[in-house]
Amino acid sequence: MNLGATIIKSRRSVRSYTDKPISDEIIKETLECGRLAPTAMNLQPWLIGVVTDRDLLKQIADLTDHGKFIADSAACFVTCGDKGAKYYLEDCCAATMNMITCLQAYGVGSCWVAGDKKEYGPKICELLEIPPPYVLTSLIAAGYPKEIQVPKKKPGKEIFFTNRWKPEEE
Template sequence: MEVFDVIRERRSIRRYREEKINEETLRKIMEAARLAPSSSNIQSWKFIIVTSKELRRKLKDAARGQKFVEEAPVVIACCIDLEAFKEQSKQTIKLLLKGALRPSLEMILRTLGVGGNSNLDAERQMVNATINVSIASEHIVLAARNLGLGTCWIRAFEEEKVEEILALPEHLKVLALLTLGYPQESPSPRPRKTLEEITIWRTE
């Protein structure tokens, strides 16, 4: 399908057929996440692919009882991987030692965790991490649509409960759930603002 057709025809799907998704298809979809852009190419994401019926039932309970979370054959928990940021400092130090980077003093201090406003840095990191995972997650959504599958973004859930259900280590923070499966509905497009309403042009 043309990219624009995929974008235009995507809908949030909340009713799914029981049909399973084969592993090859799932891998193709996840490949789209793997190729997503990220700040400094940090790839600070991890995706938990849940097919277990029991876990999907528990996730439904953690997601305010939204039934289709259990009914979808796959739920993907899209997580921020905080460890990636630690790894990035290690990588930077390696490059500095090799002489492969010509860094500013500020960069060295930041990499060593000295100076600067670390709270602000942490806040910016979280914003970047959120953007990174969101982009990769939407890649999943569009790749799925291209293969005839439906998805729905879910944010209405209790984060701590989901992290407990999936036994996530401390460094993985769940940002969103995506339900995934063959659609059993074909909803009409939901309304959108006009292009005029959402754009501001600066031409000179």
């Protein structure tokens, strides 16, 4: 197995963090990996940032419906997309996954928290002074894992196919 596959296969959503801060080098590399994600027509329709201020992290956590653990993270990466770009959501999701993979490579746990279509999106954009036409697409809580839970995943035989879908016979 190659290094990329190992990193991807080892990634888990982490919602419980230690107090250890994330270095500026790792934060910078993570933002760079987001910036370098592929985009339709190379439009790069995003603003990508990071929040490390404890008060702002708590405010973001309080606004979310399923991201209360953001308050205890060392950092929260924020991706906002230009809603006028046809494929802003796909492009911003690619940037989000690049950043999550980068964090995992450094041993930093993360959890993707939805932003697009969420009622709290405009409130978080206002809090962070994100200008229109950008909308919140994702939040990534990040920090060194206090614990890691391994969820059960569907076996490949239930979801993989080649050319056309044909369920395996029992």
